[in-house]
Amino acid sequence: MRRLSPLPPPGPLRTLSLATLANTVGTGLWLAGGALYLTRGVGLPAAAVAAGLTVAGLVGLTASVPLGALADRRDPRTLRALLQVGQAVAAGAYLLVDSVPVFLLVAILESLLATGNLAVRAALVAAVGGPDGRVHAFATLRAVANLGIAVGSGLAGFALAADNQIGYRALVVGNVLTYLLSAALLLRLPPQPPVAVTRKRPWAALRDGRFVAVSAASAVLSLYVTLLGLVVPLWIVGRTGAPPPVVSAVLLVNTVLTVLLAVRLSRGVDRAAPAARRMRRAGLLLAAATPLYALSAGRSAGPATALLLAATVLLTVGDLWHSSAGAGLAYDLAAPDAIGAYQGVDGMLGGLARAVGPALLTPLVLGGGGPGWLVLGAVFAGTGLAVPTLTRWARDGRAGHPERMAA
Known part of the structure; x- marks a missing residue:
């Protein structure tokens, strides 16, 4: 236990x-x-x-x-x-x-x-x-x-x-x-x-464009939160033959896997380079879940339920890889004397994505059906593939401006 x-x-x-x-x-x-x-x-x-x-x-x-x-x-x-x-x-x-x-x-x-x-x-x-x-x-x-x-x-x-x-x-x-x-x-x-007394203004972290670019990519991938909380339940009851209790089953699978696997899947991403590679894998796994959701449309209860649960497992593992890798990037790319401000920027961008997520994903997926799911999958995959390049760009910028590292 x-x-x-x-x-x-x-x-x-x-x-x-x-x-x-x-x-x-x-x-x-x-x-x-x-x-x-x-x-x-x-x-x-x-x-x-x-x-x-x-x-x-x-x-x-x-x-x-x-x-x-x-x-x-x-x-x-x-x-x-x-x-x-x-x-x-x-x-x-x-x-x-x-x-x-x-x-x-x-x-x-x-x-x-x-x-x-x-x-x-x-x-x-x-x-x-x-x-x-x-x-x-x-x-x-x-x-x-x-x-x-x-x-x-x-x-x-x-x-x-x-x-x-x-x-x-x-x-x-x-x-x-x-x-x-x-x-x-x-x-x-x-x-x-505090480990150091900083004289940086609160909004200085927002002017670190390279950090903002990495965090913005992470925010795009965080749209899966809207999927699980809003889009998938509506998709299940409106577009598949699965019974309504499957909504609870999907959310339960996500919760149980998160409790059991969050710590185990967070290992090895304390530094930016491995965290970026993990983020890339997260984007690809989130993308792999979208065709399974699309295939569940119009199917009878048994096949639809199987597809929905399989997609949710992929989405949850991608979620856990994304969240731990996102934390590793946000911490390691931040100025050491402004950890809180940089986490504030990262959290603000993630919050903005969650705020606009319903308005973006509801017409894309529920209105677009299967093609909408595939478009979303392409966004997840493309964003994940871009993260290592953005991270190298951010690290190069940080190395070229040592004052960002100085306490």
Whole structure:
């Protein structure tokens, strides 16, 4: 059982993992029940909720780089704990929502804190893991996060079954409590003072065009997140003969494989060159999954289900290769005295891809059918093949400008 558990041995990474587990249980609660709380519990129009969350998500991206840069100047442990407390306040504010304007205000505040927190978390992971252990730490937290979201989603089922004000408000309170528990666990970590005092402006990382190019390629590959969360479920119920429960089976396969394999598939990508090669393989594997999804169209339940599950296995392994390689590239190509700011840029580009993903992939795949899947596969393959060249270009630029490396 110890080998199956994503939790690492006792130590700072175990503490950070427990904080992540607490946080993501709350994430699972809110992902499963937040939309229903706002529509059925509060009575907001579904279209207004969808539009508000989109606007909030885009506005929230602006916090990624400034808060990441702040983590380069302050203890990221304390900063993240404070942000978690702020997120608890924002989550609790949903209990006060009674109109669309109030909802939009709360959603924007929550998104700013959440997006900035991801950049601070990346800086904290780098501090806890060190140069040779930060990708391993990142992968460990990825596995733990998937476990926490699964647990939270399962717990949300009780509130959703009740389908009343008490149940929906219990979801909100549960989310608040998990933020506070996470903050308390974070403060059990030893302080993580900055390794150097940087005078770089927060937006300096955005002017590193070569780093931005590599991160943008990684962001394109991250569109698989939209596939699994939105496009594939709609494809299953609308274009294949597979029964609706296959949607749950697909998501379960993805979750279980992520928990079991995230750490194992993260080995060997602590440096940029091997990470770029792994990213290339990830792009090709993501591309290989798309024809299988396309072939599932119009098939009966058995063959369609087999194709969908096989495609999901390929997509999940490609996902895990991509996420660990992306972390290796983002860390190793960053200026050592601006890790947080660079992670903020990387996170902002990934967040932008996830924000526009539904608008891009829904008409491409659901509207284009099989040819749309093949076009997407070509994008994945071409992007993956380009990453090693972009990485060499970024490393050459860094070597030609030693001030980017200097503390």
